[in-house]
Amino acid sequence: xxxxxxxxxxxxxxxxxxxxxxxxxxxxxxxxxxxxxxxxxxxxxxxxxxxxxxxxxxxxxxxxxxxxxxxxxxxxxxxxxxxxxxxxxxxxxxxxx
Ligand SMILES: [Mg+2]
Numbered sequence: 135x136x137x138x139x140x141x142x143x144x145x146x147x148x149x150x151x152x153x154x155x156x157x158x159x160x161x162x163x164x165x166x167x168x169x170x171x172x173x174x175x176x177x178x179x180x181x182x183x184x185x186x187x188x189x190x191x192x193x194x195x196x197x198x199x200x201x202x203x204x205x206x207x208x209x210x211x212x213x214x215x216x217x218x219x220x221x222x223x224x225x226x227x228x229x230x231x
Contacts, residue, residue: 141197150198157191164188 135143144153164184170176196202 137193138197141194144194145198153191153194153198157188157195160184160187160191 148156164181164187167176167181167184171181196205
């Protein structure tokens, strides 16, 4: 079964609100694991699992609202902006001249 078929079956079984709540819950679980990392008691196996959960549930959000193309466009815009900032900072770095 392909991913979209699985997402469709999830929506049919549990509904949109349930799947959106699942995405929120998974993001919260990832936040918790990342906070543990910051506090020096992180578990990378758990972080990896929570990232997988977040990615799966966010893909379902993209599927629910048909946002994949729009999100990809926003990623490109934001990555270009980030690159511009980094290039600008490089230009501002003090030289040893
Ligand atoms: Mg989880």
